[in-house]
Every structure is written in C-alpha cells, then in structure tokens.
Amino acid sequence: MTKTREATTASAKRTRLTAPVRRQYILDAALDEFSISGFEGATVERIARKAGITKAGFYAHFTSKEALFEALLDTIMLPIAIDDAWELSSEGTLESAVDSFLDILYGDSKTTRRLTIMRLLIVESGRNPLRVQQWYQQTYRPYIQKRQRALESYLRQYTSHTALTPGQIALAFSPAVLAMFWQMIIGGESAASEIAAIKASHREIMLRLLSTD
The missing domain is CATH 1.10.10.60 (Homeodomain-like)
Incomplete structure (x- = not known):
C-alpha cells in the first residue's frame, strides 16, 4: 500500500x-x-x-x-457484470451479445487486481493446492456452471440451439485466459497486438459456435 x-x-x-x-x-x-x-x-x-x-x-x-482469502478471490475472480452479458433487448443481436461478453472478459483481464490475483493463485496452487482446489470446487466451479446456464438461457431464447456441452462452455472462456497470461508475462504494449489477435479469433469462434446458420 x-x-x-x-x-x-x-x-x-x-x-x-x-x-x-x-x-x-x-x-x-x-x-x-x-x-x-x-x-x-x-x-x-x-x-x-x-x-x-x-x-x-x-x-x-x-x-x-x-x-x-476466499472473499478476495470471490471479489476479483467472480465478476458480477458477466451476469448481464447475455441479456439482450428486443433489438439485440448475436454479434452484440458476443461483443458484450468479450468486452467484459478482456477488459477485466487487463486490470492490475485481476493480474495480481492470478499470480497469487498460481503461487498458492503450488504451496497449498488443497486450499485452491477447495475454493475451485466450492465457489468457482458453481460460478462457471452458472455462466453455462446463462448462455443456455440465451440460446433457448434467440437461437435454435438447446444446450452447450461442458467443452463448449470451457471454449467460451479459455482464449481470454490465454490473453491474461500474455498480459502477465509480457505486459504493456508488447502484449497488446497478441491480445487483440486472440480476442478477434475468440469472437469468430464464439459466432461460429452459437450461430444457427
């Protein structure tokens, strides 16, 4: 401080x-x-x-x-804003929903607090894997499952898809994790072009995954 x-x-x-x-x-x-x-x-x-x-x-x-420690992880790792990422207006489109979702993920990945807690998680998972695993099982995993239900609810309302597999919901988040690691390891402007490319590819993947065409 x-x-x-x-x-x-x-x-x-x-x-x-x-x-x-x-x-x-x-x-x-x-x-x-x-x-x-x-x-x-x-x-x-x-x-x-x-x-x-x-x-x-x-x-x-x-x-x-x-x-x-658990409250700190919850505050930083479980962004409440994602709850609203898939709530579209009557004029909403798949593209706008995907863009909203990605803006939250990638905007959050650049924050100092988020990067700091990710470094801390990596270190603590080596020192005391049981503590981190317990938080994952009791808190983070249910959070991810809630995200899956939110995506499925969107799909039922706006597309002909009925469900996402666990692998697909993981795919919806995993490129942003890669971008975060680039930011952690390289940082600054050096990582900006790499992260922009990852986000663009992520957008294309999400649109292909969710499109009914």
Missing part, C-alpha cells in the same frame, strides 16, 4: 466509514500483503495495519485469514 493510501486511510478514520468501505480497505490491504508474503506469510496484524484498522476491527468483518 502506498503512503498516499495510508494517509488517506488515516484521514478517513477521523470520519465514520461505512462497513462496505472498511471491508474494501481490508480487501485492498490483503491483496497487497498476500502478494508480498503469500498466504502463510501474511498476518492479520499487518493486513489490519495496512487497512488502517485494529485487529479487532478486522475480525468485525472477517472471521479468519482463510475467510478473507
């Missing part, structure tokens, strides 16, 4: 912050601390200090460091 943010937090403590604002301060501090120290090395004391609160204040929002 930067000194500017710490000063802002200290100043904000003189006013009465809402619970959501305090919770976001804790999540921001946790992302910083986990990224530096890893899950095992991070401490509640340091996270609370970075968030500008007491240890007791931390436990008013999260029951444990484990609960905080």
Whole structure:
C-alpha cells in the first residue's frame, strides 16, 4: 500500500466509514500483503495495519485469514457484470451479445487486481493446492456452471440451439485466459497486438459456435 493510501486511510478514520468501505480497505490491504508474503506469510496484524484498522476491527468483518482469502478471490475472480452479458433487448443481436461478453472478459483481464490475483493463485496452487482446489470446487466451479446456464438461457431464447456441452462452455472462456497470461508475462504494449489477435479469433469462434446458420 502506498503512503498516499495510508494517509488517506488515516484521514478517513477521523470520519465514520461505512462497513462496505472498511471491508474494501481490508480487501485492498490483503491483496497487497498476500502478494508480498503469500498466504502463510501474511498476518492479520499487518493486513489490519495496512487497512488502517485494529485487529479487532478486522475480525468485525472477517472471521479468519482463510475467510478473507476466499472473499478476495470471490471479489476479483467472480465478476458480477458477466451476469448481464447475455441479456439482450428486443433489438439485440448475436454479434452484440458476443461483443458484450468479450468486452467484459478482456477488459477485466487487463486490470492490475485481476493480474495480481492470478499470480497469487498460481503461487498458492503450488504451496497449498488443497486450499485452491477447495475454493475451485466450492465457489468457482458453481460460478462457471452458472455462466453455462446463462448462455443456455440465451440460446433457448434467440437461437435454435438447446444446450452447450461442458467443452463448449470451457471454449467460451479459455482464449481470454490465454490473453491474461500474455498480459502477465509480457505486459504493456508488447502484449497488446497478441491480445487483440486472440480476442478477434475468440469472437469468430464464439459466432461460429452459437450461430444457427
């Protein structure tokens, strides 16, 4: 956390912050601390200090460091905006739905928070694969299954398709994962052309997958 943010937090403590604002301060501090120290090395004391609160204040929002870690993953890895990606108006088209879906996926893949949490997941999956697997099975997998149902609902309404296979729903997301890795490894303008090419190919794949022609 930067000194500017710490000063802002200290100043904000003189006013009465809402619970959501305090919770976001804790999540921001946790992302910083986990990224530096890893899950095992991070401490509640340091996270609370970075968030500008007491240890007791931390436990008013999260029951444990484990609960905080899961909440951090949920906040960043489960974008709520995707829920609306396939809700078209009466004038909506397949192309506009695909473009909306891809704009969310690829826009999110460039955010610093998203890239940071992906790096953290990769590291923690090596250190403690059970913790990451548990989060995947209990939280992320149901989220992906919900995305599949949203796509299927769209298809029933706007196309003659009736269902997507698990392999097809994976295909709907996997190119964006590749783009994210390019951004993580190369970054900046060097990765921009590669990611643009991946997104264009992804769009073509999605249109072919969902088209009734």
